[in-house]
Amino acid sequence: MPLVGNLIGEDHVNYVLMYNMLTGIRIGVSRCQAKIKRPLTDEDFTARHKFSFDIVGNELTPSAKYDFKFKDYAPWVFRTLREDFFHLDPADYLLSLTAKYILSELGSPGKSGSFFYFSRDYRFIIKTIRHSEHKFLLSILKDYHAHVQANPHTLLSRFYGLHRVKLPRGRKIHFVIMNNLFPPHKDIHETFDLKGSTVGREYPEEKAAKNPGAVLKDLNWINRGRTLELGPEKRALLTEQLRRDAEFLKKINVMDYSLLVGIHNMQRGNRDNVRKNTLKVFSPDLPETRRSRAMQAKGGSKSPEAIAIRRAMRSSDPKRLGKHTIRLPEEDTGDRQQFIFYQDEGGMRATDENNEPQDTIYYLGVIDILTPYSTVKKVEHLWKGLQADRHKISPVPPAEYSDRFFSFMKAIMRGGEGGAKFVSE
Ligand code: ATP
Ligand code: CA
Numbered sequence: 218m219p220l221v222g223n224l225i226g227e228d229h230v231n232y233v234l235m236y237n238m239l240t241g242i243r244i245g246v247s248r249c250q251a252k253i254k255r256p257l258t259d260e261d262f263t264a265r266h267k268f269s270f271d272i273v274g275n276e277l278t279p280s281a282k283y284d285f286k287f288k289d290y291a292p293w294v295f296r297t298l299r300e301d302f303f304h305l306d307p308a309d310y311l312l313s314l315t316a317k318y319i320l321s322e323l324g325s326p327g328k329s330g331s332f333f334y335f336s337r338d339y340r341f342i343i344k345t346i347r348h349s350e351h352k353f354l355l356s357i358l359k360d361y362h363a364h365v366q367a368n369p370h371t372l373l374s375r376f377y378g379l380h381r382v383k384l385p386r387g388r389k390i391h392f393v394i395m396n397n398l399f400p401p402h403k404d405i406h407e408t409f410d411l412k413g414s415t416v417g418r419e420y421p422e423e424k425a426a427k428n429p430g431a432v433l434k435d436l437n438w439i440n441r442g443r444t445l446e447l448g449p450e451k452r453a454l455l456t457e458q459l460r461r462d463a464e465f466l467k468k469i470n471v472m473d474y475s476l477l478v479g480i481h482n483m484q485r486g487n488r489d490n491v492r493k494n495t496l497k498v499f500s501p502d503l504p505e506t507r508r509s510r511a512m513q514a515k516g517g518s519k520s521p522e523a524i525a526i527r528r529a530m531r532s533s534d535p536k537r538l539g540k541h542t543i544r545l546p547e548e549d550t551g552d553r554q555q556f557i558f559y560q561d562e563g564g565m566r567a568t569d570e571n572n573e574p575q576d577t578i579y580y581l582g583v584i585d586i587l588t589p590y591s592t593v594k595k596v597e598h599l600w601k602g603l604q605a606d607r608h609k610i611s612p613v614p615p616a617e618y619s620d621r622f623f624s625f626m627k628a629i630m631r632g633g634e635g636g637a638k639f640v641s642e
């Protein structure tokens with residue numbers, strides 16, 4: 218996956234969508250954030266707040282460039298997830314996403330038709346999801362919350378928000394905001410999306426040679442002879458966390474998820490760096506720097522955060538238009554330091570058998586976890602009906618998927634049996 222997608226300027230087809238998503242987030246999230254923190258209730262899990270935007274504006278929503286509706290789902294639950302479990306600075310989150318209306322679009326890297334957008338500092342990803350995925354996330358939100366609470370070091374996707382934008386002609390677009398597993402300040406030299414299955418799990422090596430950013434799959438991992446180089450300590454920790462996460466995924470009855478692995482070679486460093494892009498954007502009247510280290514949400518009316526939020530609310534008519542250059546940081550932002558698997562430059566450094574650090578950093582996490590078995594079954598039917606000779610998709614039930622996934626992940630660690638042995642079924 219290339220680090221830099223296409224920046225969305227005003228002439229981009231999805232500009233309006235981006236504008237509406239970010240405006241909704243800016244207003245919805247700051248509304249919730251401006252209130253004094255309180256413990257969660259059962260109702261918070263089913264709560265939804267509606268906002269109606271138009272060019273005039275009213276006391277609840279400032280005027281916007283376009284007419285659209287925005288829905289914020291379970292805002293208090295996501296606030297708790299962000300602040301208490303994922304240790305995100307509340308103001309940072311809002312500023313990263315909405316201080317300037319800049320996103321870059323990755324288009325649709327998967328088969329699902331989802332679109333991916335990066336926040337301008339590449340810390341957050343907005344993924345458009347199907348209505349079924351949206352309903353599913355809401356249905357497991359309580360379990361997810363409990364799992365994250367019990368497993369502060371979980372490798373599962375970190376969901377920071379769930380929203381919906383409704384455009385005038387009635388098109389509804391659901392999206393989640395989640396963590397970008399890959400760091401803004403380090404090149405990723407190799408990327409793998411691993412499921413523990415071999416059927417159709419190969420990216421053609423000839424194509425990979427021409428496209429170094431390609432997302433490789435299980436068979437490429439095996440054929441390239443890769444292993445996760447981890448000493449006994451990290452191996453034990455990672456295995457245990459993967460075991461718990463895979464158990465959870467089994468319990469909520471999903472499949473088709475994968476372990477995304479990004480590899481940074483420290484010898485190679487950032488030599489191939491192409492992290493710059495320029496385009497015209499406008500910026501709402503928000504302070505754009507990260508002043509938030511000092512802004513831990515105190516809720517005090519004079520806190521810089523409260524001031525920023527009030528300003529954000531007032532800035533209904535973004536006017537500044539200027540050339541903006543995206544320059545990504547050279548250093549770790551330090552916000553993942555408390556997480557075992559993300560503490561070395563935002564990832565996990567390889568270690569040898571004596572647990573001594575090596576020159577590789579892994580960036581890994583379990584992604585695409587919102588596909589219940591029933592949905593896959595339906596999709597399979599469709600495929601089979603439409604193109605009979607197409608490569609057969611053979612979904613296995615969630616329990617089997619989870620066991621196979623976990624066995625594969627154990628096998629690819631140093632000291633495991635190796636992926637090749639594992640897949641020769
Ligand atoms: P499909 O259902 O066809 O697999 P999808 O649209 O559901 O596709 P995902 O599997 O979630 O998409 O992701 C597709 C690719 O996007 C991944 O292989 C990975 O390269 C990138 N990606 C997804 N989530 C993240 C993340 N949190 N951090 C970094 N990269 C990600
Ligand atoms: Ca996927």
Ligand code: CA
Nearest residue numbers: 327329585588
């Ligand atoms: Ca998917």
